[in-house]
Amino acid sequence: MISLVTGAGSGIGAAVARRLADRGDEVVCADRDLASAEKVAAGVGGMALLMDVTVAGAGQQAVDRTVERFGRLDTLVTCAGIERVGPAAELGTDTVREVLEVNVLGTFDVAAAACRRFVEQGDGGRIVLIGSVNAMIALPGQAAYAASKGSVLMLGRSLAVDWARFGVTVNVVGPGVTDTPMSAGTLGDPDRRAAMMRRIPLGRPGRPEEMADAVAFLASERASYITGAYLPVDGGWLAAG
16 A cells, blocks of 8 residues: 655654554655655655645645655545634734645645546545544634634545545544644643643543554545544544533
């Protein structure tokens, strides 16, 4: 199996790359931080790729580079994402646009390129998008991020419907609070961390590896009849309301 992982240089993306490599996949680690991508790729025996998902055509280029190296593509996981926090009244449109360009347009661009390749190959494929519990729950200061992840959720469902006829499954994993560099600010503040943990029935942040396990399942033959699904990996946060 040949897998392309965006945002593979750190956090959930790096964990996904390692998990897919553990099951025997050849993994292409794409990230705008090439040094980080190279480090992860070296650890999994994969290929590193410089990729800024906001650049026009970046998705097609990444898919083309993957196919040039390995001859095909079987799985795409879109982990590239950013978060910008601030009161909604103080967020500039440039900030909101930045978040949407990375999290939504960047996701769509590479997913569409992957689907085109899957159609050409003729034997389907697996796409897993990384969403968030913030697609379902609004929190203070998260207007841009929550709007982007809500869009990713509906994008995943829409693509699943459009592409099912090609044998392509598209699912969305929704991480809760996860111990990654993106969450370091929140988890490093004792008061903010305690407030977040009170919301989570399991009482702790998730580990990137736990998100990766969910991704690996949805990207496997065991999930061949699952498409358009949203799988929260959140320690029970959504269940608690």
